[in-house]
Amino acid sequence: xxxxxxxxxKIKSVKNTQxxxxxxxxxxxxxxxxxxxxxxxxxxxxxxxxxxxxxxSQANPDYKHPFLVERDIKRVGYIVITxxxxxxxxxxxxxxRKMLPELRQWxxxxxxxxxxxxxxxxxxxxxxxxMNIVASNTHLGDTPHVADLIGSVKIMLDSYTEGQIxxxxxxxxxxxxxxxxxxxxxxxxxxEPIDGSDLQDHWDYIYEPGARELLEGFLMRYIEARVYRxxxxxxxxxxxxxxxxMKAASDNAGDIIEDLQLVYNKARQAAITQEISxxxxxxxxx
Amino acid sequence: MPQIHVDIVSAEGEIFSxxxxxxxxxxxxxxxxxxxxxxxxxxxxxxxxxxxQPVEGGDEQFFFVSGGMLEVQPHMVTVxxxxxxxxxDLDEAAAVEAKRRAEEALRDKKDEVDLAxxxxxLIEAAAILQAIQKLKDRRR
Numbered sequence: 388x389x390x391x392x393x394x395x396x397k398i399k400s401v402k403n404t405q406x407x408x409x410x411x412x413x414x415x416x417x418x419x420x421x422x423x424x425x426x427x428x429x430x431x432x433x434x435x436x437x438x439x440x441x442x443x444s445q446a447n448p449d450y451k452h453p454f455l456v457e458r459d460i461k462r463v464g465y466i467v468i469t470x471x472x473x474x475x476x477x478x479x480x481x482x483x484r485k486m487l488p489e490l491r492q493w494x495x496x497x498x499x500x501x502x503x504x505x506x507x508x509x510x511x512x513x514x515x516x517x518m519n520i521v522a523s524n525t526h527l528g529d530t531p532h533v534a535d536l537i538g539s540v541k542i543m544l545d546s547y548t549e550g551q552i553x554x555x556x557x558x559x560x561x562x563x564x565x566x567x568x569x570x571x572x573x574x575x576x577x578x579e580p581i582d583g584s585d586l587q588d589h590w591d592y593i594y595e596p597g598a599r600e601l602l603e604g605f606l607m608r609y610i611e612a613r614v615y616r617x618x619x620x621x622x623x624x625x626x627x628x629x630x631x632x633m634k635a636a637s638d639n640a641g642d643i644i645e646d647l648q649l650v651y652n653k654a655r656q657a658a659i660t661q662e663i664s665x666x667x668x669x670x671x672x673x
Numbered sequence: 674m675p676q677i678h679v680d681i682v683s684a685e686g687e688i689f690s691x692x693x694x695x696x697x698x699x700x701x702x703x704x705x706x707x708x709x710x711x712x713x714x715x716x717x718x719x720x721x722x723x724x725x726q727p728v729e730g731g732d733e734q735f736f737f738v739s740g741g742m743l744e745v746q747p748h749m750v751t752v753x754x755x756x757x758x759x760x761x762d763l764d765e766a767a768a769v770e771a772k773r774r775a776e777e778a779l780r781d782k783k784d785e786v787d788l789a790x791x792x793x794x795l796i797e798a799a800a801i802l803q804a805i806q807k808l809k810d811r812r813r
Binding site for chain 2: 428432433435443504520522525533534537542591592593594598601604608612615
């Protein structure tokens with residue numbers, strides 16, 4: 388009895404899709420947890436470095452590193468972190484949507500914008516927009532390393548030092564929790580003054596070699612650490628968004644299977660009923 | 674026995690944390706040994722190994738660092754280790770690489786491929802034409 392063969396085939400194909408989405412959901416869940424651990428692990432370094440910078444700028448009030456000085460804005464730089472892959476809901480779209488009004492504002496003010504893009508989704512989007520892309524870095528994978536980011540960050544830092552850009556922003560998706568990820572923007576340069584006044588001690592360090600060279604090294608590492616944290620946050624967001632999207636997809640597939648199964652059963656029942664009535668009417672005719 | 678607390682952290686995680694009798698580190702201006710109650714010191718590190726002498730005696734622990742920063746306070750040593758070897762020209766190379774990638778992304782790569790295949794086809798066609806020409810000549 389070949390009733391509803393098409394429906395059976397369809398049910399099978401939806402079931403296969405459901406298997407894939409379920410697997411992706413579980414993979415994302417585990418990757419998300421791992422990334423959260425990495426975020427936790429990167430915290431002590433950033434905090435330590437922040438404290439030392441606060442102390443350093445406190446100890447040398449007369450010396451202002453270029454990274455700490457505010458300038459008039461003629462050109463700005465953005466480091467935008469996006470995902471490499473899709474299937475993560477409206478994560479990247481939300482980020483772009485938040486950036487566009489601001490980019491338009493810069494355009495109206497006659498301020499040019501340089502882009503440093505981490506993640507291939509951002510590259511394709513801003514290329515379509517015709518933005519000025521000065522550095523890009525894609526396919527960092529799920530476990531990025533600071534070493535992968537140094538190059539792109541250095542381009543932006545150099546162009547800040549040379550006075551080409553007067554402000555540097557970092558944009559990424561902030562991981563709030565599994566259900567919520569928010570596009571987040573922060574100012575990397577100039578580095579906002581770090582309050583060192585909570586250090587009541589009146590001792591000072593011995594500097595080897597000089598305080599200035601050390602400050603430069605610390606500031607660079609501080610900015611790199613922040614970009615690294617942004618990359619981690621973005622990956623955690625990506626995995627969370629993908630997990631939610633895949634869960635919705637699995638649920639949808641379940642609904643579709645249920646509906647199809649009902650249609651299939653009805654068709655089968657109708658066929659049986661028809662067959663019986665045919666036999667009965669045939670027997671009556673004899 | 675006096676002891677000093679040592680933290681070795683990198684941007685990607687904590688490497689070591691614990692008490693020590695003495696710590697040795699490859700500072701920029703020469704190797705230094707840090708005993709408890711050392712004067713506050715801030716310095717940068719060369720690539721090399723940080724040695725930590727345990728309080729109870731026993732074997733020293735070695736940690737390779739690819740450079741970084743060192744902060745010393747009387748009861749605490751913090752090594753902010755780099756996760757990669759940093760040198761001016763190495764950083765420069767990474768920067769150049771990131772720039773190249775951007776340019777590559779900007780250029781329409783498809784055109785390049787099309788051009789290459791078209792060229793290959795052209796060469797092939799020219800070769801076939803040449804062969805046909807030779808055959809014709811021979812027949813005559």
